[in-house]
Amino acid sequence: EIVLTQSPGTLSLSPGETATLSCRASQSVSSNYLAWYQQKPGQAPRLLIYGTSRRATDIPDRFSGSGSGADFTFTISRLEPEDFAVYYCHHYDSSSTWTFGQGTKVEIK
């Protein structure tokens, strides 16, 4: 079973700064099956990025993703107040079991 490890656990930044989040898989995975979600308190997760770098519908272009093999990066440029939340990576290969990372909290510094 693939394990996803996210880092850092918490990122303290100010509005307008850039957030860079990491997701490392325990083995190489297809970049077609790596997604990122945002979750705010009391809400269900929201899909931001799928297929490593493709933005979901209506997601602003300040959110971006990249990576390959076992190392993936999620970036939020120019942090807005509404971007402070917890972010999860997710591996969703259709032929296997799925897994989520443990999350990275982006908090206001």
Add this chain to the structure above:
Amino acid sequence: QVTLRESGPALVRPRQTLTLTCSFTGFSLTSTGMSVSWIRQPPGKALEWLARIDWDDDKYYSTSLKTRLTISKDTSKNQVVLTVTNMDPADTATYYCARLYANRWPPTALDVWGQGTRVTVSS
């Protein structure tokens, strides 16, 4: 409009079986590439994927929980049901269902989620 809604008991006793229902609108689980998953989140903790059922009735389960989980679908009712046996206080969580529709490449991941249902396991 695609929606999903979870329903089930808010309180379950230890060792009981939990049955959760995901009722959905706006899509059909008979469409090629469609799937519905269950995911849970204990209070203050991370998301945990539990199970998935595909349009062709293929089923996948979390490795750590597979002996306790059963997922099924009723396409005539637009529902997916998850049962979890031998419930424990550690299973206290918010349980979500979510959809993936692999109608493009690459597949768009879990693009629509229910609002979740909170389940507490306590005697």
